[in-house]
Amino acid sequence: MGSTPSCRACLSCWCQHLHSQLESLDHNKLSCLGCERILSTQEIMDIQARFKRKDRVEPKLQEKATMAFLRSQPDFVSCPSSACKDGASMADGHIFTCRTCRYRYCFDCNVPFHEDEGCQEFQDRIQEDERKTLEIAESLETVSKTTKACPECKTRIERSIGCDHMTCAGTNSAGSASRTRVSSIVLEMEITCTRKTANTGAHNARNARNSENKGSSIMIAATTINVH
Template sequence: MALLSLWCVSHAIEATMITLKRRASTPPIETVEPVEPVEPPKKKRVLSRRTCTVCDTNKGSNQFPSSTKVSSHDHGANVCRACYMTHIQFEIDSKMWDQVACPECAVHLGYEEIKNMTNAEDFSKYDEAAFRAALSADAEFRYCMSATCKSGHCHPAGIDETTFCCRECGHKHCVSCEANWHEGLTCAQYQHSLQRAQEEEESQQEIAKISKPCPKCRVPIQKNNGCDHMTCSRCSYNFCWICSADYMPVLRSGAHHHNMGCHWYRPDPFARPVAAPAAPATI
């Protein structure tokens, strides 16, 4: 029994040694860490270039408006964004709000296109003009005629009630005459006064064309014919019709008293010649 136990122990030791030798002869297994996939380098986006037809500058395509910004056209954008905005600013300042056109063709730009292609200040002016036009389309809406007020409201009575009183500032104007309220005058009297004022202005313009004021009393004088020696019928002042010079010295001393640019001017024959300035002395 003791011999059997010794054999078992010896056999177990031998098996253990064989196992250890096998492990020693087997190469160790290397631990491989996971490697993250390497992305290929991104290709740089190369922008196409074109020349603006307005400023004649070669620019990248990102400096031109896209088709989404200006969608009502069937042509490409050949005007850069900066020139486009300058063009729209000029159009807004010089045309009716609904006449703002493309810089390359005659197509009128829409509301959204102008909003996309202009700055806040210019678009605000355009938006206000469009809003005022929409209100003006209402036959009953009227704006206040005060120079300092931009308000207005509906006036349903029309010309049956000629007085329009602004609810914002209280300014009154006549709906029938389309003018500031003519206190104390009927519409017919006011129109008659306007006509008389216009006729008076036209008369003054005609007088200015065919007459000259007297150099002394300023009354208008008309020359029908005859010589250029004029005598004012109001103050009896004698003057030249062409140069307005006092005619009495001309009669007494000669034509050199006319202004030099006058047709009747003549040099004074008795005038002493003006001596030339002496040359500076030399040492």
């Protein structure tokens, strides 16, 4: 049987109660099992002295007390790892090493410690990666705004000159004799007019205006196309 000046309970209940509280509370926040009064350190020590040696809370109590002291220091830093509740002093340097889980963190770069690079080298590489990512995003945005996707194969194409009607060589959906070849840089496509229209004056005039451009090649961000 364990007891405080006002409350009594069996040792098994006290053991379970104190261990449960030490999982989430500081050493000076443990309460009485019966009345919830905050227990003094001496009261806790008197109760746990009657526990079996393996069940005693003294080691955990000392660990909590030490942690509370460290947290009160101005140079204490909590472990950045989400899986750890400990921390360590950082009186010198900028590389944090947790005394419990050994997690390492660089506070100059605000990232997990970069073992094989100095801080300046690491930051230069990150800035270059961010610049490249931004350039790619801007290029994709430009392609999206200035081109249209083929309804069949979704290849991005842009018509700058020539007839309004085009046949994508990627799908050849209009039955043209166009061909496609893929290089290491761009996809080149033959764009062929297959519209069957009357030989009207308006059509002839438009053909005359476009004849100068016949066979010209247009390079765009996504595709190179030939307009006929």
